[in-house]
Amino acid sequence: MNEPLSLRDLVEAAAAKRDASGLRLAEIAEAEGFKITVTTINAIRQGTYKSKPRPSTIRAIAWLAGVTEDVAFTAAGQPVPGPPFADELPPGVDNLPPKARRAAIEMLRALVDLNRRALESLSGGSLSGGDLSETGDDALPPSWQGLAAYSGPDGHLEREREWSERGEEPQTPSEKE
Known part of the structure; x- marks a missing residue:
């Protein structure tokens, strides 16, 4: 099976798979915790959606269509995000x-x-x-x-340079003998 080429293809695949209208797709997605409006779904289906879809919209469409997020982000023409940076x-x-x-x-x-x-x-x-x-x-x-x-104060660098010229090394705790 060929992968869908656009978000519109994915929404159409989701509608066919679930035998659902745009309103019903939005309700199904919402019941699973996704946020996507019927207006967005219908605009994508009609080819009139002019905005850049949010990652949450793309994820909802991926789930509805039963494809991976990678496929959906690629269909949306967006780079696939990595794992959450905070993790x-x-x-x-x-x-x-x-x-x-x-x-x-x-x-x-x-x-x-x-x-x-x-x-x-x-x-x-x-x-x-x-x-x-x-x-x-x-x-x-x-x-x-x-x-x-680093572009902050650099007084410490001057001190280190001065100590280095004197032959002094920073004091570090020695290992216990």
């Missing part, structure tokens, strides 16, 4: 002080923006579709590390 954070991250949390959030915002710009340049403008999931780590520019580098 990959190390233990203790919730104990970071406010200043460290702000720094981490700002760095993530910068990386997301860099990735979005790289994907847009690969797709020739706005992020409107195409298979962008193969870009992976290559989506960041080669200078990303410099862009994410």
